[in-house]
Amino acid sequence: MRLRWLSSIQISLFLLACPVAHAVDLTGAGASFPYPIYARWAAQYHKDTGHRVNYQSIGSGGGQQQIIAGTVDFGATDDPMPQDQLQKHELLQFPAVIGAIVPIVNLQGVAPGELRLTGPVLADIFLGRIERWDDPAIAALNPGLALPARDIVVVHRADGSGTTYVWTHYLSQVSPLWAAGVGRGKAIKWPTGHGGKGNEGVAAYVRQIRNSIGYVEFAYAHQNGLSWTQLENRAGHFVQPSQDTFAAAALAASDDQTPGMALMLDNQPGAQAWPITSASFILVRRHPNRSEHNQQVFAFFDWAFSQGAGMARSLDYVPLPEPLVERIRALWGAS
Missing domain, CATH: 3.40.190.10 (Periplasmic binding protein-like II)
Incomplete structure (x- = not known):
């Protein structure tokens, strides 16, 4: 004191x-x-x-x-x-x-927080291993949700980014394939996708491109009216991004x-x-x-x-x- x-x-x-x-x-x-x-x-x-x-x-x-x-x-x-x-x-x-940080998607008819994803499925999307929205791995997590039979357009950061560091740090924890093949860092060699500069650029691209997925800080998703996804957490629960779920993680600080x-x-x-x-x-x-x-x-x-x-x-x-x-x-x- x-x-x-x-x-x-x-x-x-x-x-x-x-x-x-x-x-x-x-x-x-x-x-x-x-x-x-x-x-x-x-x-x-x-x-x-x-x-x-x-x-x-x-x-x-x-x-x-x-x-x-x-x-x-x-x-x-x-x-x-x-x-x-x-x-x-x-x-x-x-x-x-x-x-x-939240995954954001541009899928016709899919409301914010409606789509469910897990860490391994998210990693496979950004690895290019899952290429379509109606892939069985995504469909199994979303019974009853009308998924488009369309190719997934991946959007990632083009610049050296701490957001990318946190994103890839997470993917490296939940996906051995990601950890071994790509790893974590502010700037990485992306297996697939298109680059946008800053959280602003990624948000703009996902807003403009149908059937796309990207990642941004939650404020950018909320302020730009973008659809975010649910994610399965380490405890095995699907959670929505919110003050309560962010604060639950922040308790470790x-x-x-x-x-x-x-x-x-x-x-x-x-x-x-x-x-x-x-x-x-x-x-x-x-x-x-x-x-x-x-x-x-x-x-x-x-x-x-x-x-x-x-x-x-x-x-x-x-x-x-x-x-x-x-x-x-x-x-x-x-x-």
């Missing part, structure tokens, strides 16, 4: 030293996964404080590259950097928000002690847990000449943790559990 008190005092003193007349401008870049909530937070933060935060949705790979190069005040990534890389590049990493706070929340064991849930992370430079910039970044995210939980929920994200926020503030105070 003492560390939290110290870090809060440091942040408050910094804000007092930066009146609105000399408004602070912060720049950040990286993951498209959290872009909707970062944009909402930035707009409200400017109204509340006069300080501006300009966040560019360029993908997790770009966010990591730009913070390493020192061209932004903070980078954002859904693919957490390992401890050795954080030390090599003198970076500090902490999670900022929890969200979820409270006690996580992974170095660099690089917690992974996919394929959690809870009965109601959504299987492709993920935290999104912030990166800042540890170099002494960045300390003033870092205090500005910490002030923004301290405000977000304190004032932005309702905005996060309204966009289908899950705010960080309070014990985790306590640890992050202590990390700021010790940096």
Whole structure:
């Protein structure tokens, strides 16, 4: 608690030293996964404080590259950097928000949440092993659902993407064929399909292309009126993407002690847990000449943790559990 008190005092003193007349401008870049909530937070933060935060949705790979190069005040990534890389590049990493990735489909007559898929079937679709919507493996999961006798059009990310990292991390856990043949990463060699840039690009392609399937952060599916699927979770239950199922997976975050706070929340064991849930992370430079910039970044995210939980929920994200926020503030105070 003492560390939290110290870090809060440091942040408050910094804000007092930066009146609105000399408004602070912060720049950040990286993951498209959290872009909707970062944009909402930035707009409200400017109204509340006069300080501006300009966040560019360029993908997790770009966010990591730009913070390493020192061209932004903070980078954002859904693919957490390992401890050795954080030390090599003198970076500090902490999670900022929890969200979820969902399969999205464009199938005539199929409503959001109506289609059921399992992890292995999903992997076989993206491997190109299941090529048609009326394949027996899909039909067996969806008795009574009129599936089109059409080829499946796979849509994936074309850019280096933390969303892809989480997606392939999940597929590697549920499909030995995927793990052995493709593996996980921000950028992979896709067995089949068409690429779209960012969550925005994948959402746009699936909306435009009949009989397609892709994957995006849930906010993009919800805001664009796209049809998502149910998924079977690790407990063997078919679940819908929702605040409750994301929060069920996020329970693992409270006690996580992974170095660099690089917690992974996919394929959690809870009965109601959504299987492709993920935290999104912030990166800042540890170099002494960045300390003033870092205090500005910490002030923004301290405000977000304190004032932005309702905005996060309204966009289908899950705010960080309070014990985790306590640890992050202590990390700021010790940096």
